Amino acid sequence: MKKFGTRLISAVLAGCMMTSVLPVSAFALEGSTEFERTVSAQENSDAPAEPSGEVAAACPLTGGETINKEFIEEHGGSKVYSMSGTYTDGIVIDAEDDDVVINVTGETTFAKGSAAFITVRKAKSVTVNAEGQTIKTAEGLAYSRCFYAENSFTGTAVLHGGTYNWQCGSRPACYLCGGSWTFDHLTMKAITRAIETDGANVTVNGGTYDCSYSDSATFWIQNSTNSSFNYVTASGAGWVLNAIDNSVVNVVGGSYSSNKAEVHPDRPTLRVANNATLNVTNADVTGTYCDVFVTGATANLVGGTYTNTNQYLNLGYESPALKVWNGGTLSVKDAVVDCTGDNAAISSGEPAGSYYHYKYGDGGKLVVENCTIKNSKYGIYLGRGSSTSAELKSATFEGTESDIYLESDKEITISDTFTTKATIKVADPEEGRQLTVAGNANKLHLKGQNENYRVAYDKAQHYYYLTQRAPGYTLTAKDATATIKVGGVDTKVDPNDEIYEGTPVTLTADKAPEGLKFLGWTVMVDGVVQNDLLKFPNEEDQTKATFDMPAGNVTVRAVYEIVDPVDPVDPVDPVDPVDPVDPVDPVLPGVIIGGAVILGAYETGTGIYRLMNMQGIPLPSDRIELAELVWERAGKPEPQNMTDEDLYADIDADDTDAQKAAHWMVEQELMKFDEDNNKFHPCFPVSKLRVCLTWQNAKDKGLID
Structure with a gap:
């Protein structure tokens, strides 16, 4: 027996066949408010605009109808229909170029096996509004579909909202052979497949989809020229998405997870095969066997996460993500x-x-x-x-x-x-x-x-390539090129090359930068200075050197100093004298000059220090320039104890920066002053060595970088 809410509706809506309008109150059956949506649903209809306070009649469908030209004419030209209750016969839409709208107004159950609930043969468009409602199969129903689109359908179909619980074990909930379909924020549970195409295109926007049959797929897309899934949440016991047979499928965002049973633990979450193309952007995909499986097809994955748990390894099933x-x-x-x-x-x-x-x-x-x-x-x-x-x-x-x-x-x-x-x-x-x-x-x-x-x-x-492992060592050349013979050809050595002990190595210093001149070499083997390792084929040109590779990792550096055409002997700092030939700070590297190791030479040490630690920094010539250089590098901090009464007598009182720099340097114990006369001696010259030592002292105190 066919049922739709209550039989009282037949009498109330009998006039539907004679006129296309009725008062809204005529449809307020069983407390339903869904008909308020009918006006917006009618916007695509050919029906004329209705007077204020009235809406187009939504003719009830009781099952077994074929919506075609004759049916529409018999029902007063209405193309808007309503649906609710239990149906034992399906509905066929064969409406040529008409726009058909179906509003689901209450829980709807299909109770016939071996049939389709809604079959679409022809129409310009089909719209199903089911927000807040449930469409389901009867208990124990095995062979039915919810939507079936024949290949004669070339129009568009839009499904708005609703919960679809289609628990038929051998048929997909939606089997679409024609048309372009949009699934807009549906919740759908199926056993065999939620959506299957064979010639149709689908656009799935949002929503949640699940398929519980492990030998099938939640989405089975074949012969589809342009289908897309946008921010969908989908899961399945088998394949979640299977794109095959020349289909083009685009996936944007969303979550896809395969929760396979042990019956078929070799089903990938996303599969693309048989010349199909799958494009996935920023999706989260998880699987127990394989997240994405490409066979005889193309897949482009951009962004997103792919997580594979491999939980069935104990059964002999394993696969990459x-x-x-x-x-x-x-x-x-x-x-x-x-x-x-x-x-x-x-x-x-x-x-x-x-x-x-x-x-x-x-x-x-x-x-x-x-x-x-x-x-x-x-x-x-x-x-x-x-x-x-x-x-x-x-x-x-x-x-x-x-x-x-x-x-x-x-x-x-x-x-x-x-x-x-x-x-x-x-x-x-x-x-x-x-x-x-x-x-x-x-x-x-x-x-x-x-x-x-x-x-x-x-x-x-x-x-x-692979070669037999033997003890090999690395060689790093800085500001220089290192070469060895490979097959009789001079070949540049790179830092990741392994060089055997005893291999002859040739060094060539890089051309000196403008304003600098070549000074010598530094050599370290496993972090230890070994400057005597080098030999010079031409003592007059030490920019070229040779050595035999030792049993250790080697670092060599060509060293340069500033060109100084006029270099008088630096006077000793009168306030804090330092012997210019005393050894320089031990952090300074060794240098080879004429084959000899020089560690304490004044010019050599200061030249190297300036090169390594003070490149681009002007060299001060007197005490106040040195004080201002360090003070400015420190960020011009304020001295703690400077007052108007203790300004240095030999620095102009109006030269605030000079006074601050001098007092701050003294406070930090970087320089001294003449306590007896309260003088700083700003114009006294400073040696290059004094500059280097003061600079290093400030660095050690953490005052400058």
Whole structure:
């Protein structure tokens, strides 16, 4: 028996067939206020504007109707309908170029199996308003759909709000073969599928969707040229989104989680296959098997988080968070990939010997840029397959056992922009085993993890490879170029190169900057000064030096000093005399001059100190210039004890800055003054050594940086 609220409505609305308007009060049945929305729903209708205080009649649908031209004419031209109660027959919309509006005014139940509740064949547009209402199947119903769009439908359909509880075990809640559909903030629970397309396009805005059948998908999108999911919350026991068969699907924001049962623990959260394209931006995706699986298709992931728990590893199911194979392409940019368990975070291809490797036998193309990859056994994994490739542009690895893993014969493309230190391991280590494709500059920081092998760089072919591990040391040359012979060719040494003990090294100092001249070399081996390590092929030109690599890490620096064409002997500071030939501060580095180690030479020490600690700072010539230089560098602090009565007699009282600088320097015990005569002796010259020592004293006290 068909039921709609109460049979009293038939008598009240009988006039619906004769006229298109009735007073609003005529529809206030069972306490419903939903009809207040009818006016806005009618805005797309062809019906004329209604007089104030009246709305278009919403004709009740009781089930079994076919809304076509004849039906619309029989009901006074009304295209606005209402729905509530239990229905044992479906409704068909075959309205050609008309706009059909259905308002759901109360809980609505469909109780017929092997049928569709609402079938759309033709219409210009279909709108279903169900905010605050529930549409569901009857208990135990197994074979029905809520919405079925035939491929003859080319119009638009919009579903506004509502809770859809469609618990049929073998049919999708919405099966759409035609038209463009918009799902606007729905809550939908289904068993088999919430939305399936086969030719239609869908736009899903917000809302919550869940599918409990582990061998299906919450969203099954096929043959769709343009579908989008915007800020949707979706979950499922199987695939949450399956985009296939040349579809183009765009996902923006939202949350997608797969909570698989153990029946099918090998279902990825998002799957794209068969020449489809999936674009995901800033979504949060979680899974127990695989977050995104690309096979024979294309996926572009930008931003967002991808979290994989691998909770079914004990059943033999394992998969990376992100995986591409079978000739597909996967691009990942600005994302965080967190994959726990004995697995890889991102992979192209499968491990040798796996079931899927034997079944599909090919990998795909992988591109990774500016991603954070963490907590996995392997960060990036290149498996078997002729199409397997990976390009690493930039990434940060956290908590991974191996940042990069290569199966037999696989090589990875690493951009020169990748400056992060990374570990790399291969399945087939041997002498000369190539790790990267040709074309790299020698500036990557790769650390080999295969026992007895280290990473080396082929400077002729420009790639990284494995070589037998032997004691090797690093050489860092500052303001100079270091070269060694490789295949008889002079080759520049970079800081990450490993150089064997005894290897001949040649040093060439860089051209002296303007205003400076070459002074000598500093040499340290494992942090200890060893200036006698160098030899000079030409004693007249010590800008070139040689040495044999010692058993330690070496740092060499070319040292320059300021050109001073007129350099008289600096007078001794009259207030605080210092012997100009006393050893300088021990922090000053050693210097080789003419093959001899000079640590205490006055000119050498002060020249080096100024170069390393006072570049760009003018050298003061007298005491007041020195006082003002340090005082200004300290930020011109106020002296604590300066008064009008104790101003220095030999500094102009109106020269406030000079008085403050002198008093502050004395207070900080950086300089002294003539107590007997209350004079500072501002014009007394200061030696270069005194300048360096005073500057260092101020730094040690934390007064200047």
